[in-house]
Amino acid sequence: MSRAIWLLFLGSLVAAAQDARALVEEAQKRGVSKSQRYEGVLEVADSGGKVTAKRWVSERLGAWGSSKTILRFTAPAEVKGVALLVLNHPDRSSDQWMWTPAIGRDRRIAMQDRSTRFFGTDFSFEDLEERDVDQSDFKLAGEDAVDGAACWKIEVRPKATRSSQYNRGFIWIRKDNYAAAQVESYVKDRLARRLNYRRIEKVQNVWTARLLEMEDLRRKSKTVMKLEKLEYDIPLKEDDFTVAALRRER
């Protein structure tokens, strides 16, 4: 998922100014891998400071924009076995299915309102989509430093043809390795979410953030996601990324 998110923010930010768009495309290109696997830990802190942790295993197969991802929750006990299948399409929104073992059936998640929060986290479903650069306009907005690293600051505006909860946003791309460092998203010109990419490390030649921190400034809450046991380009089968496979509990 980390790469999905990582890329998706690039994706959602594409450019009018040719050089800004080129920067984003370069960043996307550097992140390419055939497949990915990691164990995620998600901590959700609400405004009261109460923290809940969830664990899952994520596997992804396929190229940017048409990748397939399966997420299986492993903890806590109430959600153990719940699985999520996401099929991304370059030309339309993704298809998603969910498997809930207690009910013993899969369900299609009809993602019509993409501003809905992703299972109580501070991410919205839209924040998790893979988007093509052609769906947004980009403009270089200057240069800035994030966590001490020099970055390009690029303004992103979604094209009129694609609906979004955000009317604009900014992405910071590090000059040294083209990794995204921070994303800010605006709803009606008010800053709504800020995503920070931390612990950016090189894993199998891909610069990857091992810790994502999403802050919802309206709700004043924060979600921290850690990526453990991250691997790229491992052998995975297409057959394991179907609804039928989703039902096969592991």
Add this chain to the structure above:
Amino acid sequence: MKCARAKPGLLSSYLIDIAGVSKQFQGKRTVTALDSVTLRIERGDMVSIVGPSGSGKSTLLNLIGGLDRPSSGEIRIDGQAIAALSDDDLTRLRRDKIGFIFQFFNLLPSLNCIENVSLPLHLKGWPRKKVRERARQLLEMVQLGHRVDHLPDELSGGERQRVAIARALVFDAPILLADEPTGNLDSATGAEILGLIHDLHRNLGATIVIVTHDADVARSCIRTIALRDAKVVSDERRL
């Protein structure tokens, strides 16, 4: 007879004994209709009560007849104090000892002559056959034997009053009370009815009290009591 409480000396001599009787009517304004009236009427007497309108003569008659109760004072009928009687006992006393003759006859319009006369007998629970015999006998006595089945509306005023008198006599009541018995009749008929009342006095020995405006009627009685402003102002006896 409940007479234990009566004073022994007065017991037999007076049929009607009124001692210090007053009657007030309570309303927005209290009206005194009788003011400490004391009066004794002997057995077999024939008394007329006269006085202007509002002098209290009708009230006095109503009290004697047990139709009303005094505000204060004591009334004894045949030695019996009415104050001590229940409604129903008073009614029984009235039924058995007192006959009423009214100015407007007070016959029940839906009942025929014999039924009207039978009324008290039925109320006392006499057997039907005996009732009919007695009623017929009385109607014959007032010379109405031929009008037994007629309704009051079909009779003349004098005839109606005869029916009323017959009704008053069914139990041979010792007391006959007449309230303006001729007041609603022409003079000839009035004289006829007065004659009938005198006959009853003579032949049956009934004690008769007549309230009247009519000086002739008053004069025909043995004793005349005059009332004015709720008080007895004269009590004359002629021989």
Add this chain to the structure above:
Amino acid sequence: MILLRLISWPYARKHLLRSILTTAGIVLGVALFVGMHTANRSVLGAFNRTVDRIAGSTELQVSAGESGFDEEILERVQAQPEVRIAVPVIEAPVETGLKGQGNLLILAVDMTGDRGLRNYDFEGDDVIDDPLVFLAQPDSLIVSREFADRNGLRLQSKLSMSTMNGPRRFTIRGLMKTGGLASAFGGNLAIMDIYAAQQVFGRGRKFDRIDLAVKEGVTVEQCRAALEKLLGPGFEVGPPGSRGSQFESIVKVFSISSAMSSAFALFIGLFIIYNSFSIAVTERRKEIGILRALGATRGRIRNLFLSEGAAAGIFGSLAGLAAGVLIAKGLSRYVSGLLVDIYSVGERSDEITIDPGLLAWAFAIGVATSVLASFLPARSAARVDPVQALQKGRLQVLSAGENRIRRWLAVTLVAICAACLTLGGSRPVFYVGFFSVIVASLLFTPSLSLWMARALRPALQWMRPIEGALAADSLIQAPRRTSATVTALMMSLAMVIAFNGLAVASYDSIVEWLDSTFNPDLFVNTNRTLGARSFHFPAVIGEQLSAIDGIQTVQGVRTLRVTFRGTPILLVSADLRGIARHTVNPRAVAGDYREMHRLAGEGKGAVVAENLAMLHKLGLGSEVEIASPGGVLRLPVVGVLRDFSDQLGTIFIDTSVYLKYWNDDTVDIFRVYLKKSASAEIVKGRIQERFAGERRLFVLMNTEIKDYVIRLTDQWFAMTHVQTAVAVLVAILGIVNTLTVSIGDRRREIGVLRAVGALNAQVRHTIWMEALAVAFIGLVLGMLLGAVNLYYQLDIVQRDISGLVVAYRFPFMASLWLVPVMLASAFLAALWPGEAAVRSSLVEALEYE
């Protein structure tokens, strides 16, 4: 106005009790009208509020009747370009383990997408404690804060609810703030995951409904048209509000009966007022004479009495409005209870919807009735001759000649009625006949009651020579005083008898129907009663039942409400050939019994209930058309049966047809026939044992089912008791009124009676006998008119209300019961006037005028 204050008010105050009694009819009528209608509207209002609150920003809803539809429809709807967002819904009222809480309405939705339509105003900042847990655990529930507080529940509390598999414990994983959605269904609302609900309620892979919002730039109508085209006629696509209309047609049944009751009470009120006013005119003729002598015109006098009527109407109506609003709450509970029992469309209506328009109407009707009732007396008053009125002791006869005209008119009307009966047939002719006979009876009543009083006189005289004769004479001499009360009594008893007759006849027919078709030894049901169905059995239960020792045959029946020609009727699908084999004394209204079941069993036709055929003029060969999720089902009518399953009509089709068109193999009730040797008790035990802890089911014995149906019938005819109560009230009111006037009129007579020696008891007896005589005459006339009325009522029910054909049977038992009830009421009514007669002053009574 000045006259009203100077002349009428002192009179009304002097006769305070009578004035109150006079307006009592109006009070009763207006109260019943307002009460019942307010109750109905409150229930309907609550239903609509719930629909509204649940709808959120839903612009259109897709449904396919009660059966629901397959999940895949959702994707087709979502794929439609006009649709912005479409979410599935299952709605079910469910029993909870909580005492006195009634049902909990479960709104099952797909939480991942539903918040686009509905605003779940969750407690605290967080939706649900953990949304993923909510979806992952099928026992998750979100309830309103109000409901939680009422029942002492908190997050993570357990709540027991009935499910497919018996009572199950659910966990509260979220709370909604009070207001908006959370206040729907009186706050008794719980949100559940739709896929969990499918499982818990045995819905298979089906949804009840899709709620959707249209895309920007598309009108609701365009979207609706597109969806209707996409889905075909088996689906209803409409705004959320349209759900109310079906509910409304159910509530309407109550409205009809309540309208009848209140019209009836008002009608009686009319007579009581007419009676009182006629009497008042007679009593006050001297006063009228003085007014006339002082220069009041006839018009002025008439207006005075009309104003009195209006004043009585205004006071009575106001009191009626107040009383109506007061009783509405209780009535609305009763109505919603009945709706849950019969139609399983539960609604909690804790608040009363007061409709100012309705109140205005009721007020207007009350006043109009009163003015109408005072019209004739006012006219009589205007005719009073001042010279005659002021003469002592002379009574101007005001109604001379009226009697003869009235009798002639009555005879003419009876002739018209007879003509209508022989002509028969069409609806207007029928109603003209009915109307004529009622009016004729009204016109005849004074003469009839006079004749009867004359006939009664010897009998009464024989009982008590004086008291009896005088009681009869009182009736004979003042027919005006008596006849209005007798009329009111007659009308109310006629109504009571007709209702009882309907009930008795319905009972008989229903029992016959039960005996002939409800003969399985056991019924296996998802519910304790035959009503309220939130759960269905999967078809496999049938096979499992068949395997139980002692069971010979199992027949699955699925019932659901469908819309037929705009009305919600009952569709029954079953193995018709199998049922036909077991029917005792098969009888068909039209068509051959075996043949119709054979044809319908082969899917070549439908059998319809007689009432449906009546109401929609169907006969053999007519085509019935029902929209289903699988397309429009068209079948010829191959038979008509007498069937009382539903007031609005029933259609029977074979299971195979149902399966094909509704793609639904669930079952609501299994009819179980046992082997000859098996005992019902033992097999019942075996069934319960077999499914214990696994499945929610109720095994009902044959007698239990019959008892249930009879009880339901009882509830429907509860109105009968209301009518009887009204009749008793009318009797008491009318008789008290009549007697109060009577003892006033007969003051002198009673005085004379007492002066010449009548004891108190004897005076009372004559008053009591008069009351009993009035009641007796009313009873006789009421029974006569009741017998006629019943004939017409049966026809009305058959033609215009439910189409149920029941045989004419005079309710002898009920009528016999009425005799002591009415006589006792009359006696009760006479007690007070009797005392008044005894207490009155003798001297005043005997005074000269």
